[in-house]
Amino acid sequence: MASEQFVEVKRKKGRSNRHQERSYQQPLCSLNSASSADSVDVDISRIVRRIRELRDEVYAKEMSQKVIEDVETWLINLDASMNTKPDKKGQSDKEKLTNSLDGCEKHDSECTQKPEICCGENGSLFDVDIVCYGLGCVTTCPIAREQTALLLELKERQCAESSCYCYDPHFKLSDCHILRQFGSDVIDRNEEGKRPITRPTIFFMPHCGKALYNNLLWANWETDELSKLFIIGNSFSAMNERLPQRIFEKEYHFIFKILPLVLEEPFLLTPHTETAFSDTSCHWIPQLNLVSKPVDFWTRPEPSYSEEDVEIICKNDKS
Ligand SMILES: C[S@@+](CC[C@H](N)C(=O)[O-])C[C@H]1O[C@@H](n2cnc3c(N)ncnc32)[C@H](O)[C@@H]1O
Numbered sequence: 001m002a003s004e005q006f007v008e009v010k011r012k013k014g015r016s017n018r019h020q021e022r023s024y025q026q027p028l029c030s031l032n033s034a035s036s037a038d039s040v041d042v043d044i045s046r047i048v049r050r051i052r053e054l055r056d057e058v059y060a061k062e063m064s065q066k067v068i069e070d071v072e073t074w075l076i077n078l079d080a081s082m083n084t085k086p087d088k089k090g091q092s093d094k095e096k097l098t099n100s101l102d103g104c105e106k107h108d109s110e111c112t113q114k115p116e117i118c119c120g121e122n123g124s125l126f127d128v129d130i131v132c133y134g135l136g137c138v139t140t141c142p143i144a145r146e147q148t149a150l151l152l153e154l155k156e157r158q159c160a161e162s163s164c165y166c167y168d169p170h171f172k173l174s175d176c177h178i179l180r181q182f183g184s185d186v187i188d189r190n191e192e193g194k195r196p197i198t199r200p201t202i203f204f205m206p207h208c209g210k211a212l213y214n215n216l217l218w219a220n221w222e223t224d225e226l227s228k229l230f231i232i233g234n235s236f237s238a239m240n241e242r243l244p245q246r247i248f249e250k251e252y253h254f255i256f257k258i259l260p261l262v263l264e265e266p267f268l269l270t271p272h273t274e275t276a277f278s279d280t281s282c283h284w285i286p287q288l289n290l291v292s293k294p295v296d297f298w299t300r301p302e303p304s305y306s307e308e309d310v311e312i313i314c315k316n317d318k319s
Pocket of ligand 1: 144147169
């Protein structure tokens with residue numbers, strides 16, 4: 001598919017606002033300047049359809065409920081512990097979150113959540129950002145499509161109006177296009193996972209390299225920020241079991257240090273989901289676990305990895 005080609009995506013009729021696909025007409029090459037053209041023609045609408053089917057047939061039924069419960073637990077805990085210092089608009093973190101959890105009257109009958117957590121502005125359950133790293137090529141990889149189906153379920157059904165940003169250095173233009181159809185933005189540069197957050201954010205990072213989780217923790221190495229992270233990714237406790245302590249501590253220092261403070265809930269897997277989400281857990285860090293840490297806990301030398309580290313593609317890598 002030529003990068004200059006224009007693709008028109010039509011708005012579907014009769015869908016409620018929260019399920020609308022984006023309508024736009026723009027050159028694919030502007031979606032993500034870092035992405036390369038596909039080497040073969042791709043039937044985008046077939047893949048989009050397949051991901052929606054997977055979402056409806058598997059992920060909406062089997063898996064998302066437990067993940068949503070974990071997100072609820074994290075947000076309730078965050079709500080309880082957030083400081084009350086107001087921002088420039090006079091709103092405290094706690095008020096912002098409380099506002100985001102109010103407004104049930106806007107929600108529709110699909111809601112199965114507890115009233116105290118349901119629901120955010122515009123009918124969403126949670127007003128959080130979602131950032132997705134390391135999906136791989138949605139167009140060509142069945143596992144990436146399975147993972148996109150759960151991402152879509154989280155985004156559309158549960159956090160309908162949340163902003164969702166995706167990045168993988170291996171994305172082709174068709175991958176960007178598919179994700180845009182689901183209302184996600186494609187990040188236009190390699191952040192190496194070093195994204196500082198200002199609001200509660202779900203990081204969806206299935207089967208990513210340890211360096212990416214380590215960088216994310218480094219970038220948010222403060223009490224408030226760490227407690228606003230919800231990380232869906234490879235089990236931190238399994239990393240601890242598999243790696244020699246000396247290497248874990250040296251190479252993935254921030255995962256190692258946070259490990260005793262993290263709450264980890266493994267995914268409940270079924271035969272349908274065990275490949276795409278093997279070794280996957282939800283992780284979050286209650287603020288209470290962080291407040292009494294000594295000063296030296298908070299030193300944060302920027303991580304660096306050897307060039308042979310195959311787990312992360314860095315900004316300057318040619319690959
Ligand atoms: C082991 S693969 C997992 C792919 C897919 N999620 C799966 O489960 O099969 C790790 C992914 O992380 C991506 N990755 C590497 N460096 C990255 C970076 N700096 N930012 C985002 N993703 C990155 C790779 O391109 C690759 O797609």
